[in-house]
Amino acid sequence: MIVLDVAVPVPLNKTFYYLPPKCVDPKNIIGKRVKVPFGKRILTGYAITCLYLEEDPSLKLKHIVEVIDDEVLINNETIELADYISKNYICSLGEAYSSIIPISMQPPKKISKKTKDVLELSYKRYHLNAQQRKAVSTISMNLDKNYYSVFLVHGVTASGKTEVYINAMEHALNHNKNAIMLIPEISLTPQFMDIMTKRFGSKIGVWHSGITNVEKYKLFHKTKTEEVKIILGTRSAIFAPFKKLGVIIIDEEHEHTYKQEQKPFYDAREIAKWKGKYHNAVVIFGSATPSLETYRDAQEKKICLIELSERVDKKELPEVKIISLKERLFKTSLLLPETIDSISKTLARKEQIIVFLNRRGYSPVIMCKKCNTVYQCSKCSISMTFHRNPDLAKCHYCGEIKHLPLVCSVCKTIGVTVFGIGTQKVEYELKGLFKNAKIFRLDGDAVSSVKKTYATAYTGVKNEEYDILLGTQMITKGFDFPRVSLVCIIDADTSLYLPGFKSAERTFQLITQAAGRSGRGDIKGSAIVQTSNPMHYAIEHAKNHDFVSFYNIEIEQRKRMFYPPYCDIAKIVVRNKNEQKVDEDSESLFTFLKALNDSYDVGLKLLGPAPAYIAKLNNTYRRYIIIKGERKKILHFVKFLKDFKQPSGTFVGVEIMPSDLL
Numbered sequence: 001m002i003v004l005d006v007a008v009p010v011p012l013n014k015t016f017y018y019l020p021p022k023c024v025d026p027k028n029i030i031g032k033r034v035k036v037p038f039g040k041r042i043l044t045g046y047a048i049t050c051l052y053l054e055e056d057p058s059l060k061l062k063h064i065v066e067v068i069d070d071e072v073l074i075n076n077e078t079i080e081l082a083d084y085i086s087k088n089y090i091c092s093l094g095e096a097y098s099s100i101i102p103i104s105m106q107p108p109k110k111i112s113k114k115t116k117d118v119l120e121l122s123y124k125r126y127h128l129n130a131q132q133r134k135a136v137s138t139i140s141m142n143l144d145k146n147y148y149s150v151f152l153v154h155g156v157t158a159s160g161k162t163e164v165y166i167n168a169m170e171h172a173l174n175h176n177k178n179a180i181m182l183i184p185e186i187s188l189t190p191q192f193m194d195i196m197t198k199r200f201g202s203k204i205g206v207w208h209s210g211i212t213n214v215e216k217y218k219l220f221h222k223t224k225t226e227e228v229k230i231i232l233g234t235r236s237a238i239f240a241p242f243k244k245l246g247v248i249i250i251d252e253e254h255e256h257t258y259k260q261e262q263k264p265f266y267d268a269r270e271i272a273k274w275k276g277k278y279h280n281a282v283v284i285f286g287s288a289t290p291s292l293e294t295y296r297d298a299q300e301k302k303i304c305l306i307e308l309s310e311r312v313d314k315k316e317l318p319e320v321k322i323i324s325l326k327e328r329l330f331k332t333s334l335l336l337p338e339t340i341d342s343i344s345k346t347l348a349r350k351e352q353i354i355v356f357l358n359r360r361g362y363s364p365v366i367m368c369k370k371c372n373t374v375y376q377c378s379k380c381s382i383s384m385t386f387h388r389n390p391d392l393a394k395c396h397y398c399g400e401i402k403h404l405p406l407v408c409s410v411c412k413t414i415g416v417t418v419f420g421i422g423t424q425k426v427e428y429e430l431k432g433l434f435k436n437a438k439i440f441r442l443d444g445d446a447v448s449s450v451k452k453t454y455a456t457a458y459t460g461v462k463n464e465e466y467d468i469l470l471g472t473q474m475i476t477k478g479f480d481f482p483r484v485s486l487v488c489i490i491d492a493d494t495s496l497y498l499p500g501f502k503s504a505e506r507t508f509q510l511i512t513q514a515a516g517r518s519g520r521g522d523i524k525g526s527a528i529v530q531t532s533n534p535m536h537y538a539i540e541h542a543k544n545h546d547f548v549s550f551y552n553i554e555i556e557q558r559k560r561m562f563y564p565p566y567c568d569i570a571k572i573v574v575r576n577k578n579e580q581k582v583d584e585d586s587e588s589l590f591t592f593l594k595a596l597n598d599s600y601d602v603g604l605k606l607l608g609p610a611p612a613y614i615a616k617l618n619n620t621y622r623r624y625i626i627i628k629g630e631r632k633k634i635l636h637f638v639k640f641l642k643d644f645k646q647p648s649g650t651f652v653g654v655e656i657m658p659s660d661l662l
């Protein structure tokens with residue numbers, strides 16, 4: 001009998017045999033997604049191949065319920081890539097396939113075969129400066145030779161990296177090859193579409209979480225048939241199934257959004273390198289604040305460094321002013337007098353302002369007004385955030401929402417005071433101070449209809465319908481508004497003392513990137529940073545736009561503390577709903593792993609078990625065990641996990657190369 005070998009996205013390290021549906025030629029199922037009975041459920045799986053088996057009734061094989069796709073979606077590259085993902089990020093083949101070819105993708109009723117005319121728009125070619133020209137010619141040379149090569153374009157903010165990307169993509173297209181360009185946030189899509197459509201017309205397809213399942217399927221099809229030649233998108237766009245890739249660009253490569261934070265925990269930067277090798281393509285990482293890992297690779301000549309050290313048209317970098325919050329922490333206003341003064345002067349000049357605070361809601365702490373007990377989420381070990389209009393207490397981690405008034409669990413008093421600042425409170429203050437200013441707030445709360453809100457923010461600020469753009473980190477990345485001449489960072493400390501090894505790096509990046517939104521047009525820009533730690537090296541070097549000095553200090557710290565890039569990391573997460581059990585089980589797992597590590601002389605470093613930064617999340621307690629060492633050894637070592645007898649109710653997961661240890 002002929003059976004199909006199907007990869008099902010479940011955490012079991014094997015594939016499964018199914019019989020073809022009656023009257024369907026098994027060969028016509030290979031490479032397509034299929035619906036299969038799995039236990040009591042019907043799941044979507046991937047039919048990898050078919051094979052002949054001796055008739056054996058004891059096997060009790062089930063039939064495939066439905067073949068989802070008309071066309072073949074899995075090719076040789078998919079098979080090799082799925083294998084790579086499953087081995088390097090520790091997941092099943094089925095789970096790996098599900099990240100490359102989304103389960104949710106849905107064939108349209110009918111695929112229109114008619115290709116629309118590709119529109120070529122007239123494009124005002126920018127004059128490249130000497131540094132940009134050199135960058136483009138180096139990249140093009142490698143493209144011409146079909147060399148797999150990786151570049152880091154380290155360019156200060158507004159140094160014209162995008163123009164270098166566009167030229168590289170154009171070069172690839174001229175040689176009949178395709179391009180993938182990744183951006184870190186969906187909010188940047190309207191801006192990049194705007195720029196890229198002017199150059200490439202309708203040859204571009206956009207891929208992110210905001211497009212429908214049918215749109216995704218159509219785009220997949222158009223990519224394969226080259227009806228679309230460039231894919232612009234967020235992390236998962238890296239899987240665009242082009243047959244002839246010439247260039248892959250990862251803009252703002254330092255962003256942690258390129259690392260998927262659920263299974264499979266793939267890193268789009270690593271996938272880009274894999275694909276680059278597979279297609280003999282050029283991979284370009286770009287950033288004003290490269291990650292320590294990438295910059296070190298460049299220092300060690302593992303990848304090629306291209307520096308763009310000046311802004312286009314010799315524009316000046318914004319002057320960054322540090323204002324100490326130290327003595328003024330508990331004053332009523334969160335905007336210091338110098339900040340208010342700068343905002344009002346900027347408004348008077350009819351220029352625009354970006355105000356950044358990495359905390360949404362009104363106030364991050366709600367306290368009993370009598371005994372000062374902090375209101376924690378009932379499901380998580382974190383305080384609830386106060387939100388206004390409507391007045392609610394929200395947990396930013398599990399999404400729990402409570403109505404006010406809250407009753408104190410300790411003294412039973414009704415009534416609360418709130419403490420600390422969030423974007424809503426800043427908006428409230430700004431509105432009070434600057435009655436005529438038009439303010440747009442862009443943060444996780446404002447974004448209910450994703451696509452629309454981003455587009456409104458982008459076009460609204462661009463067309464100067466708004467004076468102030470206020471928001472969380474989504475407004476600090478890559479936006480290019482020529483009339484913004486002032487950037488205010490309300491509290492630079494929010495990221496500084498998080499207990500992760502990347503906290504200083506993140507803070508440096510946030511300040512540099514946020515400040516970099518200022519003075520990109522013809523007006524000279526400035527930035528204000530409010531902080532309680534004006535002397536911290538991350539803040540000092542961000543003030544001077546001095547990446548290299550920051551890097552030199554930070555890389556020494558990493559070396560001393562044995563953190564990436566000096567080692568690779570795996571994070572083992574032990575979860576249980578019972579706090580005592582999670583402690584016991586994580587201890588015994590640690591002892592088990594430690595004994596293995598010692599007796600086989602593996603030479604890895606094991607730390608823990610320790611409570612996660614949010615020790616209890618959604619009623620589940622979490623403990624971490626950290627493994628440090630060489631990636632190859634780690635991947636080999638974590639295979640022992642399956643020999644650990646997992647007590648019931650305890651779940652053990654492993655994340656390879658987490659973006660941080662929070």
Ligand SMILES: [Zn+2]
Pocket residue numbers: 377378379380395396397398399400618
């Ligand atoms: Zn919660």
Ligand SMILES: [Zn+2]
Pocket residue numbers: 368369370371372373408409410411412413
């Ligand atoms: Zn109380």
